Amino acid sequence: MDTQKIGRFRVDAVVEVAGPTRPTWLLPAATPEALAPHRDWLVPHFLDGEGRLRQSVHAFVVRTPDLTVVVEYGESIPEIANALRENITRRIEGMTGLTVTEVNIAVNDLYFPGDEAAAEPARVE
Secondary structure (H helix, E strand, O other), X not given: OEEEEEOOEEEEEEEEEEEEEOHHHHOOOOOHHHHHHXXXXXXXXXXXXXXXXXEEEEEEEEEOOOOEEEEEXXXXXXXXHHHHHHHHHHHHHHHHOXXXXXXXOOOOOOOOOOOOOOOOOOOOO
8 A cells, every 4th residue: 555645645555466377257358369369568567477367446535534435446526526525515504503614625636547566576584
């Protein structure tokens, strides 16, 4: 997990790798013959040396002293921010009876797959 700190915010990039599995398990058309012309750029990030699919799930955990938000990789940050803003407004107004005039949400950092440093091999002492 890669962590960045920006002011009061902490953003953790979470990457979970599963597999390797047969590519046809997830993508039926991904036969060895179909993948052969693309092997040079698929290995090692998407296929292992034996041609098995490497799967991964990417998410972000955004923490402040008051709130933590996880944004899955590929989701629309503006849509999530708007939904979050509406939810916070509705809940505060419902709990207090007050009118919320604004909820400010700042995105301070973005993480993209491939930005992470190469993982060091595990060591046993």
